[in-house]
Amino acid sequence: MIALLAIGVIVGAASLRDSIVQEFGDISVALDRLNQTYSYRIELDPDGNGPAAPQTIWFANYTDPLPTLEDNVDEPPAGITFVEPTGGESPVTLPVGSVP
Template sequence: MNMLNKFWNDEAGFVVSSELVLIGTILVLGVVVGLATVRDQVVQELGDLALAISNINQSYSFSGVTGHTSSTAGSMFEDLTDFCDPTTDTADEEPACIFVQIDPEPEGP
């Protein structure tokens, strides 16, 4: 009975476990917020990369060539902008046509 009373009255581990729960909770909240920020920034950078790639002008042209006994006609290709490409790009804007958050649809009939 004496040993049971010692265990019942012992509170040495209580402070340590409550501190660990508090520290663990703060760490988990910080990790969640940090990962959400990393996700948003990765999407932003990938959108900027896609915009940079879409701004590469792939137009080409060459004129006809005439030799001694043969000739070839010229050719031309003009790269037009896509429907989603913005005319200007700034660092503070979200990438074109990339949405990180979509508004929820209303529930019910």
């Protein structure tokens, strides 16, 4: 009975892990697709001539780049992949060279 319960806990934990990773992928795609493009202009009319001769003081705009993440069906969420090491864990090799 305890062995059956242990197997159920392991399978449930794996399913929970997969669901959490999927949600993180969905959130990353949603944030990537959020468009924050803006534009504004500040105009003044120091002479009081009305809208025919306003003086532009400040103008700024920003165009958000296109989304880069995709969340396709039957693929890992947003390009997240897990690769198991083939030879077990090994120490990380430090880069060699000099800083210019």
